[in-house]
Amino acid sequence: MKQMFLTAAVLACATVAKAEVVAPGDVQFGEYGAIEASLSGVPGNADSGLEIMVTRGKGNCIACHAVSALEDYPFHGEVGPSLDGVGARWSEAELRGLVANAKMTFDGTVMPAFYQTTGFNRPGNAFTGKAAEGELDPLLTAQEIEDVVAYLMTLNEY
Amino acid sequence: MKKFLKASALAASVFAIASAAQADEEADLVVNGEIEITVRTSAPEHVDGLRDIYSGWVFRSDETQAMQMDDFDNPGMIFVEEAIEAFNTVEGSEGNSCASCHDTPENLAGARATHPKWNDNAEEIRTLGMQINGCRTEQMGAEPWAADKGDMLAMEALLASVSRGMPVNVQIDGPAEAAYELGRELYYTRTGQLDLSCASCHEQNYGNYIRADHLSQGQINGFPTYRLKNAKLNGVQSRFRGCVRDTRAETYAVNSPEFIALELYVASRGNGLSVEGPSVRN
Numbered sequence: 001m002k003q004m005f006l007t008a009a010v011l012a013c014a015t016v017a018k019a020e021v022v023a024p025g026d027v028q029f030g031e032y033g034a035i036e037a038s039l040s041g042v043p044g045n046a047d048s049g050l051e052i053m054v055t056r057g058k059g060n061c062i063a064c065h066a067v068s069a070l071e072d073y074p075f076h077g078e079v080g081p082s083l084d085g086v087g088a089r090w091s092e093a094e095l096r097g098l099v100a101n102a103k104m105t106f107d108g109t110v111m112p113a114f115y116q117t118t119g120f121n122r123p124g125n126a127f128t129g130k131a132a133e134g135e136l137d138p139l140l141t142a143q144e145i146e147d148v149v150a151y152l153m154t155l156n157e158y
Numbered sequence: 159m160k161k162f163l164k165a166s167a168l169a170a171s172v173f174a175i176a177s178a179a180q181a182d183e184e185a186d187l188v189v190n191g192e193i194e195i196t197v198r199t200s201a202p203e204h205v206d207g208l209r210d211i212y213s214g215w216v217f218r219s220d221e222t223q224a225m226q227m228d229d230f231d232n233p234g235m236i237f238v239e240e241a242i243e244a245f246n247t248v249e250g251s252e253g254n255s256c257a258s259c260h261d262t263p264e265n266l267a268g269a270r271a272t273h274p275k276w277n278d279n280a281e282e283i284r285t286l287g288m289q290i291n292g293c294r295t296e297q298m299g300a301e302p303w304a305a306d307k308g309d310m311l312a313m314e315a316l317l318a319s320v321s322r323g324m325p326v327n328v329q330i331d332g333p334a335e336a337a338y339e340l341g342r343e344l345y346y347t348r349t350g351q352l353d354l355s356c357a358s359c360h361e362q363n364y365g366n367y368i369r370a371d372h373l374s375q376g377q378i379n380g381f382p383t384y385r386l387k388n389a390k391l392n393g394v395q396s397r398f399r400g401c402v403r404d405t406r407a408e409t410y411a412v413n414s415p416e417f418i419a420l421e422l423y424v425a426s427r428g429n430g431l432s433v434e435g436p437s438v439r440n
Contacts, residue, residue, distance in 0.1 A: 056369075063368055074370075075370040077367050079366050112351070112352040113353065120349075121350070122408045124351065124403065126406060127404065129407075129408065131408040136351060139351065
């Protein structure tokens with residue numbers, strides 16, 4: 001009986017931990033822009049991350065970055081560096097920080113912050129050209145950021 | 159043998175024409191075999207962020223480039239034809255047409271090259287469109303045309319076409335200085351949730367691809383521009399709206415003080431390039 005109670009308690013804790021999403025305003029960046037803690041509490045799914053990387057209206061990461069492993073998906077941009085080998089040259093925490101808000105790592109970068117909802121000049125209502133109504137949603141959800149980071153961690157070859 | 163030579167000469171000339179059509183970033187633009195267009199030159203002194211300036215034409219595909227080399231291939235010229243008719247049509251309470259004062263469109267050569275421009279009587283900066291409407295309301299007693307819409311864009315295309323080959327020469331000092339300063343500030347101000355300024359793409363990243371788009375310097379010497387994407391003439395400030403919208407920002411309105419200032423500033427970044435409207439772009 002005691003054993004069962006303990007199991008139930010552990011399960012309950014796990015469930016709570018799973019639902020623990022860090023809000024965009026609560027993200028803790030390290031001195032050099034890394035984010036140690038998962039934003040969603042749920043491990044990222046690299047397959048889902050790939051889809052986000054190549055989908056316009058989601059991450060659309062290849063709009064600016066070339067990725068050799070994604071050559072089946074047409075039209076990679078040149079605005080940012082190639083992402084080949086990012087999983088080898090950055091840690092998971094650093095990649096999480098770069099995707100969430102690259103300006104915390106590279107001051108003044110043109111890369112948009114994918115997990116930021118405040119501090120913008122003339123924020124709009126998505127792509128309507130009209131003023132935003134109420135609070136903005138981040139460009140990607142906490143779980144989508146984790147999924148992209150999981151995919152980026154698989155890019156460990158140059 | 160003679161026949162063979164003739165045939166190969168013909169083949170060679172056909173090949174030469176084909177090669178000319180295969181234009182690239184190094185290509186030169188001559189319209190109708192006679193109007194020489196400056197598509198690249200040194201940046202004007204007041205532009206810190208660029209060494210050289212390039213017309214958007216050099217960033218377009220060979221096929222798109224070729225369409226602008228001959229007026230018969232340039233769909234924008236259809237609207238120029240329409241505007242010639244409008245130019246000669248009496249409208250409004252005063253019994254005037256454009257021709258009543260200006261006689262021919264060619265007499266307005268140079269107007270495109272210097273606008274937006276300070277107007278002493280009105281004591282305001284006027285875009286070319288505002289000046290056209292000034293004529294319509296003040297000289298003709300006619301209704302103003304809607305900005306960046308059919309009639310207006312066609313007339314702007316006509317006025318651009320008669321200035322083709324002339325260097326853009328927009329004044330930035332004296333009475334234009336305040337607008338210049340505001341426009342410059344807006345050019346470098348990042349907007350929207352994507353947090354991008356004009357400079358983010360068109361100064362820092364021109365020549366790079368963003369997905370399938372080849373980023374230009376955003377020069378406006380070719381406006382109004384016929385876009386293959388929407389098969390019509392497009393106005394400068396509507397293009398500004400599109401760009402600002404794409405940063406996920408609240409845009410400014412066409413003919414707002416902000417966009418008039420931005421148009422003056424962006425035009426001045428192209429001082430030295432030739433007027434080439436109506437241009438053809440993707």
